[in-house]
Amino acid sequence: MLEARIRRRIGVLDLDVDLRVSSETVVVGGPNGSGKSTLLRLLLGVLRPDAGTISLDGRILFDGAIDLPPEDRRLGYLPQDYALFPHLDVQANVAFGLRGKDRRERASRWLERLGAAHLSARRISALSGGERQRVALARALVREPRALLLDEPFASLDPEARRDLRGSLREWLRTWRLPVLIVSHDVDDAGVADRIAVLEQGRIVQEGTAEQLRASPASPFVAGFARSQTR
Amino acid sequence: MKVRAWDAAQLGAVAVAASFLVLPVAALGLTLRWEDLLAGIRHPLLWPALRLSLRTSSTSLVLVVVPGSIVAWWVARHPGRLSRAVETILQLPAVVPPAAAGVGLLLAFGRRGLLGPWLERRGIELPFTTAAVVLAETFVSAPFFLQAATAAFRRIDENLLIVARTLGASPFRTFLELAIPLSAPSLVAGAAMSWARSLGEFGATVLFAGNLTGRTQTLPLAVYTAMESDLRAAQALALIMVTFAFALLLVLRRMIREAEHA
Amino acid sequence: MPWALVAAVQLTVFAASSLRDAFQELGRQFGQENPAVEVAFNFAGSQELRTQLQQGARGDVAAFADQPQFQALVRDGLVGAPAIFARNRLALIVPRGNPAKIRELGDLPLAHRIVVGDPSVPIGSYTLRLLDAASARYGAGFRKKVEDRVASRELNVRQVLAKVRLGEADAAIVYCSDALEAKASVETIPIPAELNPEATYPIAVLRTSPEPRLAEAFVHLVLSDQGRAVLARHGFQ
Numbered sequence: 001m002l003e004a005r006i007r008r009r010i011g012v013l014d015l016d017v018d019l020r021v022s023s024e025t026v027v028v029g030g031p032n033g034s035g036k037s038t039l040l041r042l043l044l045g046v047l048r049p050d051a052g053t054i055s056l057d058g059r060i061l062f063d064g065a066i067d068l069p070p071e072d073r074r075l076g077y078l079p080q081d082y083a084l085f086p087h088l089d090v091q092a093n094v095a096f097g098l099r100g101k102d103r104r105e106r107a108s109r110w111l112e113r114l115g116a117a118h119l120s121a122r123r124i125s126a127l128s129g130g131e132r133q134r135v136a137l138a139r140a141l142v143r144e145p146r147a148l149l150l151d152e153p154f155a156s157l158d159p160e161a162r163r164d165l166r167g168s169l170r171e172w173l174r175t176w177r178l179p180v181l182i183v184s185h186d187v188d189d190a191g192v193a194d195r196i197a198v199l200e201q202g203r204i205v206q207e208g209t210a211e212q213l214r215a216s217p218a219s220p221f222v223a224g225f226a227r228s229q230t231r
Numbered sequence: 232m233k234v235r236a237w238d239a240a241q242l243g244a245v246a247v248a249a250s251f252l253v254l255p256v257a258a259l260g261l262t263l264r265w266e267d268l269l270a271g272i273r274h275p276l277l278w279p280a281l282r283l284s285l286r287t288s289s290t291s292l293v294l295v296v297v298p299g300s301i302v303a304w305w306v307a308r309h310p311g312r313l314s315r316a317v318e319t320i321l322q323l324p325a326v327v328p329p330a331a332a333g334v335g336l337l338l339a340f341g342r343r344g345l346l347g348p349w350l351e352r353r354g355i356e357l358p359f360t361t362a363a364v365v366l367a368e369t370f371v372s373a374p375f376f377l378q379a380a381t382a383a384f385r386r387i388d389e390n391l392l393i394v395a396r397t398l399g400a401s402p403f404r405t406f407l408e409l410a411i412p413l414s415a416p417s418l419v420a421g422a423a424m425s426w427a428r429s430l431g432e433f434g435a436t437v438l439f440a441g442n443l444t445g446r447t448q449t450l451p452l453a454v455y456t457a458m459e460s461d462l463r464a465a466q467a468l469a470l471i472m473v474t475f476a477f478a479l480l481l482v483l484r485r486m487i488r489e490a491e492h493a
Numbered sequence: 494m495p496w497a498l499v500a501a502v503q504l505t506v507f508a509a510s511s512l513r514d515a516f517q518e519l520g521r522q523f524g525q526e527n528p529a530v531e532v533a534f535n536f537a538g539s540q541e542l543r544t545q546l547q548q549g550a551r552g553d554v555a556a557f558a559d560q561p562q563f564q565a566l567v568r569d570g571l572v573g574a575p576a577i578f579a580r581n582r583l584a585l586i587v588p589r590g591n592p593a594k595i596r597e598l599g600d601l602p603l604a605h606r607i608v609v610g611d612p613s614v615p616i617g618s619y620t621l622r623l624l625d626a627a628s629a630r631y632g633a634g635f636r637k638k639v640e641d642r643v644a645s646r647e648l649n650v651r652q653v654l655a656k657v658r659l660g661e662a663d664a665a666i667v668y669c670s671d672a673l674e675a676k677a678s679v680e681t682i683p684i685p686a687e688l689n690p691e692a693t694y695p696i697a698v699l700r701t702s703p704e705p706r707l708a709e710a711f712v713h714l715v716l717s718d719q720g721r722a723v724l725a726r727h728g729f730q
Contacts, residue, residue, distance in 0.1 A: 046393050070396035077397040079390035087412045096408075097398030143398055343660040358661050359606060359644035441645025441656070442611060459540035459613035459648060462548070 002147045002179045006042055006052030006062075013038060015202040021147065021179040025170070027190050028183045029225045030199035036183040039199070040149055043181070044077060045070040056146050076140030076148040076178075081156040082132045084124045090135050091120045097143040110138045114172070129157040130165050137172065147179040154189060166192050187225045198222045259470045263463070271467020279445040280453035280468075281475075287361060287449060288429045291368035295376045295425050300418065303380035304406055318381065325374035332370055333438025340366070340439075363440035364447050368429035375428055379421025383414035416487045423483040427476055504707050505551070507535045507542045509558035509615070509694070510649040511581065511668045515727035516556070522723070523714055530707060538614040538649040539563075546571055546699070553708035556696040556715070558650075558668075559615035563695045575695030578715050579729040582689050583616075583623055584672035585682040586657050586665055593663035598684050599631045602638040604663035608656040611646040616653065619690050620666045626688040654679075668692065673728030694729070 002021040009015070015035040019028075030036050041047035043054060045061065045068060054062040056075070061068050085093050095107035111117045116134045119127065127135065133153065140148060153169065154162045170192050173180050182192060190196055190210060197207040198221060206218040213226035263271075271277065302321070306314045324332060338344045340357045350357065357363045387410060395405045411418070433451040440447040442456060450472045458465035504523075508516050513536050520532035535542065535550075539557040543565055546555065555572055557563045558581070566572045587595055593604040601607065610617030624636040644662065647653045654671045656662040658678045672681045696715055698708040714720050 041393075044393060044397060046396070069402075070393065071399045071401060073397070075397055077394055079394060081390075083388060083390035083394045085391060085395075085409065085413075087415075096395070096400070099399075139394075139398065145397075337659060337661065341659060341661050359608075437648075437652075441608065442647060443643065443645050447645065456611055456613060456646075456648060458544060459538060459611065462544055 001058075002043075002054075002056050002181065004043060004052070004054045006049040006054060008038065008042055008047065008049045010038060010047075013202050015039060015042070017199070017202075017204055019181075019197065019204065021181050023177045023179055024194040025173050025180040025182065025192060026195045026197055027193035028181060028197045028199050028204075029187070029190060029221075030185065031221060032185055034199045035202040036185070036199055037151065040077075040151055040181075040183055043149060044075060045073050074143070074146045076143060076145030078133075078136050078140055078148070078150045078153060080152040082136035084127075084132055084136060084139070086124050088124070089120075090116070090122050090124070090127070093124065093135060094139045094142055097139065107138075107142060110142045111135070114138045114141075128161070130161050133157075133165060133169070137169075141176070145178070147181065148173070148176075150180065150182040152184055152186070152189075153182060154184075154186065162188070190225050196226065198225055256473055259466060259473055263466055263470060267463045268467050268470065271464055271471060274457065274464050274468060276444060276448070276453040276457055276464075277468055277471065280448050280450045281471075283361070283364070283445065283448065284430060284450040287364045287368055288426055290365045291372060291429045292422060292426050294365070294369045295373045295429075296418075296422050299373060299376045300380055300411065301406075303377050304384050304410060306377075307381050307384035321377050322374050324370050325378075329371055329432065329434025330438060333367065333435035336363070336367060336370065336435060336439040358439060359441040359443070359447060361440075361446055364436055364449060367435035367439050368432045371432050371435055372425040372429035376418075376421040376425040379417050379424065380414065383417030383421075384410060386417075387413055419483060420487050423480070423487075427479070430472075430476060430479075502530050502704060502707065504530055504532045504553050504704060504711060505535060506532060506554040506556065506711065507537075507546060507550070507552045507699075508554075508556045509539045509542070510536050510651045511558050511616070511670055512536070512556060512579075512694070513651065514674050515670065515724050515729065518723050518727075519711075519714060519720060522719070523711055526714075527707070527710070532711070536651075540614055541648075551701055551703075552699050553702040553704055554696065554711055555699055556694060557615075558692055558694055559618070560693055560695055562615070563697075570700065572697040572699055575697040576712070576716060577693050578696045578720070579694040579724050581668045581670055581692040581694065581729055582686075583619055583666055583684060583692075584669045585684055586654070586667055586672050586675070586679040587663060587682060588657050588660045589678055589680060591680055592660075595664055595682055597682060598627055598688070599635075601664060602635070602642060604642055606644040606662050606664075607639060607642045608645050608647060608653050608662035608665045609643055610650055610653055610666070611648055614648060614650070615692065616650040616667065617646060619692055622690040623666065623684070623688060626690070630685075630688065668728070670728035 005018045007016045013035050015038050017039060028036060028039065038047065042049050048067060049062060051064065053060065060066050061073050085096065088096065091104060091107050094110055095103045098106055108117065108120060111120055114134050114137060116131065116138060119131055119135060154165060157165060182189065195209055196213055197204050200219060200221060206213060206222050210226050213222055217223035217226060306318050337358060339346055340350065341347055342351065357366065391409060392405055395409050400408065431451055433455065436449060437452055442448050442452050448456065454465050454468045454472065457468050506516065516534060520534060523532055524530060535552065539559055539562045542555065542557065543562045546566060547569060555566065563575055585598055587593065595601060595603055609620045612618050612621055624639055628635040645656065650667050650671055653665050654667050654675055657665045658675055672679060696712055698705055698712055702708045
């Protein structure tokens, strides 16, 4: 379970969030500038909260006195457009997070599990958007993270690939039963979620299943975001 | 302006610029007789100077590139007033005339310089030594590398660095295994510019390190010294130096192109 | 004063580095006598001046620190026969306080760092002549011992002088005129007269001079009693 009660002021944004993600997929939706990427950076440990606590499966990641660096947080991260390392091939990308002599074999096994073994020797520039997503997922999962953070996972894909991948990503995420936090401004991404939290101007204005949000939306943005579930 | 006229203006500017920049270099070769070139190759000043130039400029290259990469990384990753100030200071040697740099180096590291007594107590002597040549070359050439490296490091997508951290890489490993290879073409280009600058360094060297064959007389100083007695010898030495530098430029350009397309 | 550059006739004198202070004073005197004329100097090692002139540099007067370089100009038809206007001797100088404790020429190998002129410039070739003559007196290894201590061979005499003034060199060989010029910051150690080579300074009007009469007037000033007095005050004979 990923738990965060954090506050951070940065420029005009005053972010104050209380969020719990158990073994489920939570989509944090919100318009641009609502504080979504700031939230991710705070959770990852590249930005320091002014106050609050972050814990993962009961282990403190941040509480003012403790501030674990990103490499010790056991969080998997898929940034927008996946940030694959362009100077390494697919296998080396996946093996980046592994140590030991057998790192290449272990990387290959993970690629296999995600149905991407055939990409192993490819250069990153030769991959399609969907393939990139799969490789990035494999790269994050080899570290056996305790939670997964995804930033706009479909933004860099064309509409058709988006539709296909939302389906398969949902399947994969169910398989691993990890706490997954997806940040998105795209109403259509709500379809991947077990639960939706809507962030506006640094606060979570409403939280619940798509049905709950649809039934009584707290704001026009919430109404729009929850509606997409039916598509 | 009409498109035609603009096209002609561009072509004209390119032609004038290219021929102006090529002419003096070409003149070195075109006006030299074959026997003069041979005499230049056999000139007693050439080989000691060439060896010394290679030794000092490669040492200064290491002194610039290794700490320089770390400094450039710090500057690039720390937005703010302090790092901007540091960046400006680091660019200073690029605008200081080399002769002024030579005087400054003497007044800083010379016997009666600011650090003179301190150095003397430790038995360190810098002026008129090969170390002084390296110091002068490092001083004048550092900004070229620092600028290229800082710009390259700034262009790296921050998400790559964050992902690397989440994959267990320490900040140092992130720097070594991501930042350096991702910026390699720019780093090589910056290092090449910096090397060319220290290979051609004259003003600061002649003032701070003096002029002694085999110890402080680098190629440019040998050209200048040969000029005192014999223009043809100076010309031959200059031509050899230019050929050498040009070969270096071609090799490095090829390396950069390959790195970019790899 | 840009208007002066436009209005005045400019007279350009190519002069050896060692003449800097004496000639600047003469230039001021010449300017007072000829207010419409501005005297500009190009000071450098005589070799460099020779090369510049052979490569077509324009000027009015040439004054060098040795004869062979000047003869090259005569051969090329760039100047007529020169007049000798000054003589100079070499001086052994040390920084004030004499850190290497040098009392006479024979002590020169005691110096930790010696700076001399490069043999391709006159001060350097005179220095070699001095060292060879000294080797006859102090032993055959003298020149070698001195050369082992040489830290730099500078390309003009003023750079040699500067290294002693800065205290960077423990000893150096320059002209007497330079030693006199810098007497506030350097000490002069006498060199036995019989070992000390004499430098002779030739001067002539350049054939390419656009103002030959003015150029001639400047040469006259240098050769006159007034000119000799100025040169003597700056340590020339």
